[in-house]
Amino acid sequence: METLSQLFTILLATIKDVLPIMAIIFGFQLLVIRRPVPNLKRVLFGFVYVVIGLALFLLGLDKALFPIGRLMAQQLTDPSFIRGGAGGALHWGDYYWVYIFAFAIGASTTIAEPSLIAVALKANEVSGGAIGVLGLRLAVAFGVAIGISLGTWRIITGYPLHWFIIPGYIFVVIQTFFAPKLIVPLAYDSGGVTTSTVTVPLVAALGLGLASTVPGRSPLIDGFGLIAFASLFPMMTVMGYAQITEMLAARDKRRRECDDKLNEE
Amino acid sequence: MSNFFIALGRSMIGSLRDLLPIVLVIAFFQIVVLHQPVPDLVGLLTGLLCVVAGLTFFVYGLEMGLFPIGEVLANAFARKGSLLWLLVFAFCLGFGTTVAEPALIAVAAEAAAVAAQGGMIEASDAAQKSYAAGLRYTVAFAVGLAIVVGVIRILKGWPIHYMIAIGYLLVVIMTGLAPREIIGIAYDSGGVTTSTITVPLVTALGVGLASSIEGRNPMIDGFGLVAFASLTPMIFVMAYGMVI
Numbered sequence: 403m404e405t406l407s408q409l410f411t412i413l414l415a416t417i418k419d420v421l422p423i424m425a426i427i428f429g430f431q432l433l434v435i436r437r438p439v440p441n442l443k444r445v446l447f448g449f450v451y452v453v454i455g456l457a458l459f460l461l462g463l464d465k466a467l468f469p470i471g472r473l474m475a476q477q478l479t480d481p482s483f484i485r486g487g488a489g490g491a492l493h494w495g496d497y498y499w500v501y502i503f504a505f506a507i508g509a510s511t512t513i514a515e516p517s518l519i520a521v522a523l524k525a526n527e528v529s530g531g532a533i534g535v536l537g538l539r540l541a542v543a544f545g546v547a548i549g550i551s552l553g554t555w556r557i558i559t560g561y562p563l564h565w566f567i568i569p570g571y572i573f574v575v576i577q578t579f580f581a582p583k584l585i586v587p588l589a590y591d592s593g594g595v596t597t598s599t600v601t602v603p604l605v606a607a608l609g610l611g612l613a614s615t616v617p618g619r620s621p622l623i624d625g626f627g628l629i630a631f632a633s634l635f636p637m638m639t640v641m642g643y644a645q646i647t648e649m650l651a652a653r654d655k656r657r658r659e660c661d662d663k664l665n666e667e
Numbered sequence: 668m669s670n671f672f673i674a675l676g677r678s679m680i681g682s683l684r685d686l687l688p689i690v691l692v693i694a695f696f697q698i699v700v701l702h703q704p705v706p707d708l709v710g711l712l713t714g715l716l717c718v719v720a721g722l723t724f725f726v727y728g729l730e731m732g733l734f735p736i737g738e739v740l741a742n743a744f745a746r747k748g749s750l751l752w753l754l755v756f757a758f759c760l761g762f763g764t765t766v767a768e769p770a771l772i773a774v775a776a777e778a779a780a781v782a783a784q785g786g787m788i789e790a791s792d793a794a795q796k797s798y799a800a801g802l803r804y805t806v807a808f809a810v811g812l813a814i815v816v817g818v819i820r821i822l823k824g825w826p827i828h829y830m831i832a833i834g835y836l837l838v839v840i841m842t843g844l845a846p847r848e849i850i851g852i853a854y855d856s857g858g859v860t861t862s863t864i865t866v867p868l869v870t871a872l873g874v875g876l877a878s879s880i881e882g883r884n885p886m887i888d889g890f891g892l893v894a895f896a897s898l899t900p901m902i903f904v905m906a907y908g909m910v911i
Contacts, residue, residue, distance in 0.1 A: 419772065423763035423864075427736055430759070434752055435743050439736065448732020455725025456769055458717045463773050466714025469707075470693060477701050503696055510688035563851050564842045571835040578828045587827050590894035594858060594866075600685045600718065602770040602859055606777060622785035626778070626851025633858035633897060 405461070413457040420453050463603050471607025478503060479615045494559050500612065504554040507608075508547035508632060511601045518542055518592070525588055532651065533585070537643055542592050545639035546632045550605060553631035557612045560619055563627040570634045577641050585644035592640050593633040602629060675727055682722035686715065725769070734867055741872040745879045750822075754815050760872060761814035761896065764865040765807040774859050775799040775806075778852045787848055788911075801907065806856050809903035813895035814869060820891070821876050824883060827891045834898040841905040849908025856904045857897040866893055 431439050439445055477483060478500045512518065522538040556566060578586055605628045613625035697705055705711065737760070744756045765771060779799040783790045788798050820830060842850060869892045877888040 419767045423733070423767050426759040426763040427733070427740065430740055430744075430756055431736065434756075435740065440739070441735075445732040445736055448728045448730075451724045451728025451731065452733065453728075455721045455723065455728055456767070457721070459721025459725055459769055460772065462714045462717030462719075462721055463769075464714070466711050466718055468773075468777070469714070470711060473705070474693065474696065477703060478696075483701065499696075499700060503692070506692045506695075507689065510692050511685075513688070515685070562847075563854060564839075567854055568839050568842065571838070575828070575832045575835060578832075587888075587890035587894065590827065590831060591890050591892075594860075594893045594897035599722065599770045600682075600689065603773045603777075604689060606774050606855070610777065610781060620785065621781045622787065622848045623851065625781060626855045628855070629774075629858040630851075630854035 405465075408464075409457060409461055412460050413453070416453050416457040416460065420449065420456065424449060459599075467600065467603045468607045471604045472611040474503065475500075475608050475611025476615050479612060494555065497554075497558050497616075500554050500558065501551045504608070504628075505547045505551040507601075507605070508550035509543045512543040512546040513539055521588070521592065525585075532647060533644065534647070537647065538640065541639045541643035542636045545592075545636035548639070549631035549633075549635035550628055552635075553609070553628040554612060556627065556631075557609055557619060557624050558616050560624055563630065567627075567630055567634060570638075574634070574637050574641075577638060577645075580645065581641040582644050582648050585641060589637050589640040589644070593637045601632075605629060605632065674730075675723065678727040678730070679719065679723040681726060682719050685722065686719060690715070729864065729867075733864070734871075737868040738871045738875070741868070742875045742879070745872070745876040754818060757814045757818045757872065758811040760811075760868060761865070762807045762811035764868055765810040765860050765896075766803060768860060768864055770859050771803055771806060771856075774855065775802045778802060782848070785848060798911075801911070802852070802856070802904065805903050805907040806860055806900045809899040810860050810865065810896045812903075813899040814872070814892060816899075817873065817892040817895040818876065820895075821873060821883065821888050822880065824888060827894070831894060831898065834895070834902070838898070838901050838905075841902050845905035845908050849905055853901050853904035853908065856900040860896060860900050865896065869893060869896060 428439065431437065479497060483499075518539060519535075522533075522535045525533045525538060526535045552566070556563065581589065606626070609628040610621050610625040613619040613621040613623075619625075697703065740756070741760070744753045776795075776799050779788070779795040779802070782788050782798060783795050788794045816830070819825075820827065841853075845853065870890075873888075873890065873892040877883040
């Protein structure tokens, strides 16, 4: 019963959230383009589904994704789990299961991400097969996994977030000048695209949970930042992947030319 | 009617695939590494079911209503040739899609709860709600602005990396000025904004625009809007933190 009334409250809030976007779409269609909405009934039904779906998702978020993230953070940092009950102060190296968990979550959620698969297919087509679908997906997944893993390490050690992000940006900017031109916008976009609707809340809860269970950390200062890491590193790995494939292709070509020359002689 | 179920089923497979890796990793850690019983397993499973059902309906509804009409509009404005209306539409598209983004709603609420615990704002419900709403509208405004800048870039054909580099520079400067408590939230808000609703619509606008202008390559000029949309929120959320 309590869940039902909660669902109802969320439903009302969701309608309020979806209204602006409806107003924008219909406003432009009717006032600026001045044409009736095609398939009006379908579109309206679509909006009803969006509202119901969003409300259910937010309810599930509260009941499952946030608690799971917090629970995992709490259990993995529990001193009795890490030390098997032995005392003594904990070193950041003792939290290795946290890093492994972060890596696994980052890699597994990204490799299955549908929007990433779509982008990879598109890139493969546009680049004439030079950029492999699986290679790109692996590059992004590896980037996200490294990002989240490093992000949890930062939360545990408590270093300021911008010490990592700003050098990361500088690295990205420098790398841009050496990466193949075609990949640059795609690489920049892949940072934002990879963090899906399911992953973001879970990872956010993991970070906040870590910051509240690791001694000496404040959730407000240390708890956020995992998503920033997860959006930064794919840019580097995707550009790096393109650089490596280009280098290999160039080497192949040189070798083939050499062979050709030898054959001619 | 059977079409309805087929489409709904397809959408459900998609959301299950989103969730499955998470469930597998967590189950592995619970069973093999932690050896601990999960408290309130029934509650968690019900919640996961809600997530799957919710995402299923959400994506299905988007594909049925929002995406077709959004793409039609984006193409219509790309062809219409009125710069002012194109920019107004770009802003509204960025703003409107971000305000309703589920991941942003979730993270903003969490940020408000944490800020209240940390004593940055009052602990009352109303203060938290207004903080979360302020955060969301700030991010939405920033995304709207980002799409406008990105559209101008596509029209002019400016190279993306100079603009991104300038954006990063602004982020660095703002980091020096903003209060410490907001920096983490601000950096995260960049990645949060761009997921389910925003990416497909914004990509449609970008690629549609780049293909309808002569001399623009959809690959080089069409992509990049999402990159802008994940950059500006950082700057604006830090500004929000300085004002509050």
